[in-house]
Amino acid sequence: MFKYLSKDFPASIVVFFVALPLCLGIAVASDAPPFAGLIAGIIGGIVVGSISGSQVGVSGPAAGLAAIVLAAIASLGYEQFLVAVVLGGVIQLVFGLLRAGVIGYYFPSSVIKGMLTGIGIIIILKQIPHFFGVDKDPEGDFSYYQTDGETTFSEMLNIGESIGWGSTIVAFISLAILIVWSNVLSKKGKIFTLIQGPLVAVVFGIIFYLGTVDTSLEIFNSHLVNVPVPDGFDSFIGQFTFPDFSVIGSAEVWITAFTIALVASLETLLCVEATDKLDPEKRVTPTNRELFAQGTGNILSGLVGGIPVTQVIVRSSANIQSGGKTKMSAIIHGFFLLISVILIPTVLNMIPLSVLAAVLFIVGYKLAKPATFKAMWKAGFQQFVPFIVTVLVIVFKDLLWGIGIGLALGILITLYQSYRNSHFLHKEDPDHGGPKVKMTLAEEVTFFNKAAIKRELDELPEGTQLELDVRKTTFMDFDIIEILDEFKVKAAARDIDITLVSQRGTEKNPESYSKFFKKDIVLPKHQKAS
The missing domain is CATH 3.30.750.24 (STAS domain)
Incomplete structure (x- = not known):
């Protein structure tokens, strides 16, 4: 586990900066306390990362569950909802024991590639307003129709009306740092591989923010990372919420638990399939062990007030593209989250969201490269049609709809080929x-x-x-x-x-x-x- 620490440690820093706003944003989008998202991120990194057999996958709160969590909290109340999270984890353990991990292998490669590409496009589209310092929507709002009544594209059309020049300048400079660091400086010396470009960009963003306070380029609090800052130890402990097990016999709680277990397991298995394809070493993740790891993580997350955990493609792909080699990267990123919320929440709250948007631009582009579209087109209509439909539905609807329709289309094409080849x-x-x-x-x-x-x-x-x-x-x-x-x-x-x-x-x-x-x-x- 420590053999590739020189590569895993820098990658964990990148994953930490990607995961931090996502943990907070997905919690807000789910109508859960922001601290609940951080709990899920910490457990996803340290606990799930330790148990999982995936070497490059990173777990934490996922946008795909936000709508389910939002409805469950509104219906049950937060303490009762936590019981459903714990039970959902238990059900995932049962899935693992029943060897249900094989389900992920029944999804066509074209649909998996479409999922990766669609997520890459969404990452870019959702970060454009943050890049220009205008969007106040939650980071975890991954649906086409947003919480403020706008759509993904209408938000971008309104950018010119209230552009934040401070955020925009720091975003462009950060993007330049990332590109130059990755394509030029990383080949010049070992120091540039040990110190990663995203860390340099974040440090620059903090310095820029401090240097522009009370000027026309000031970056306002709504466009900075927002980590809860406790007044002391008692205040920190007070952020934890515990489940009310008196409702464990409720049918509604069990239905919610099964829904969480099913969707979280499916999203995890699809992510495992995708990350195994992205892994340069083409290692194969034991899927039943992954379900066991995710179930353990959800049990612990629910017990201490966190929202559900899944393996997440955004963090996993950022880990791979940053050179992460083993699970130590995911584990270290979890410790970074834990240490930062305890020791330096005030410093974290100085990071401009536009800097993190620049980091995610690079991640999104690597997932949705134009070369992928070209390769799928050359592969023929049997591959291209499910691929492009999956991409479009994910971008204009949501992740699960895109995967479901892409799978259905793949099955229809297979049946058509069977009809022709009798x-x-x-x-x-x-x-x-x-x-x-x-x-x-x-x-x-x-x-x-x-x-x-x-x-x-x-x-x-x-x-x-x-x-x-x-x-x-x-x-x-x-x-x-x-x-x-x-x-x-x-x-x-x-x-x-x-x-x-x-x-x-x-x-x-x-x-x-x-x-x-x-x-x-x-x-x-x-x-x-x-």
């Missing part, structure tokens, strides 16, 4: 006799292929010599056998001769396809033995 048809015109047609059926023929095969058989002209080759077929649905039995009657009336070619030989005009296929096709002998 058989191979070869036609010949012999010197004498009627037309000769050879139909070779696929390895597996199901009811999805029913229409294609029926159409081909019905279009055969009178007097055709049909050779039906089933030597490669190992499974045939009863619907197909029924079509062949029906066609046998039609073939006799249309003077069509059928020759059936199978593993056991050739048979002319079989008496019954049903009996024949029941013996030889549905399950061959070697498969029965295995």
Whole structure:
């Protein structure tokens, strides 16, 4: 775990600066206390990071759960909601024991890439108003329609009306620092790899803020990080809230718990699939262990007043792109969150949000590179259509809708391909006799292929010599056998001769396809033995 500390430590600093405003913003968007978001971030880093088998994934509060948490808090009250968070964690432990982690592998690669690209675009779009110092919406507001009635794009159109020049200047300089540091200075010496560009940008932002107080470039508090500042130890302890277990028998609490467990698990598994693809070393995360880690994290988060935890693609991708190699990066970032809220909350509250927007611009661009669109286009419509639809729905609706519609579209395209690939048809015109047609059926023929095969058989002209080759077929649905039995009657009336070619030989005009296929096709002998 300490072998790559020289890479994990700088990466943890970047993840810390990305996670800090997200923890606070998602808590605010969920109508939870800001400190609850920090609790979730700390537990997600230290506890989940320690138990998880993912080397590059980073966990914490996620925007995908904000709407569920908001509705649950409004319905149950916060202390009762915390019981649902604890129970949700217990249910995730059960999911892990039942080995439900395999679910994530049933999502097509095109949908996963679309999810990453869509999130990258959202990150950029949501940070543009922060970049120019005009947007006061919560950081965790990832939906197209925002809490103030505006949309993602209408917010950007209004930027010119109230642009914050101080925020804008510090954002552009910070962006320049990040680009030069990454593309030029990092190759000049080891010092520039140990000290990361985002840390330099944050320090510059604090100095700029302090130097422009009471000037025309002053950055106001609404555009700075806002960490709760306790008056003392008792005030700090007072920020923790504990669950009211007297409502543990409530059906509404259990429904909320199951909803949290299901959505958090699905979001985590999709994130695991995505981060494994981004990992330069292509390591594979044990998904059942990940569910166990997330469940443990949610139990602890709920017990001390935190909101639900999932693995989060924004933090995970920032970790990978900053050079993080092992789980130490996620664990250290959790300790940074813990130490900062205890020792230096006042210093954190001097960081301009526009500096963090510049950091997230880089993260978003790396997720949504133009090269990704080009590669998916070249891969063909079967890959591009689910990819682009997933991207568009995520940007204009939300994450879960995008993944769901992309998955549905991927399934429809797969069914269409199955429909097309049911058989191979070869036609010949012999010197004498009627037309000769050879139909070779696929390895597996199901009811999805029913229409294609029926159409081909019905279009055969009178007097055709049909050779039906089933030597490669190992499974045939009863619907197909029924079509062949029906066609046998039609073939006799249309003077069509059928020759059936199978593993056991050739048979002319079989008496019954049903009996024949029941013996030889549905399950061959070697498969029965295995």
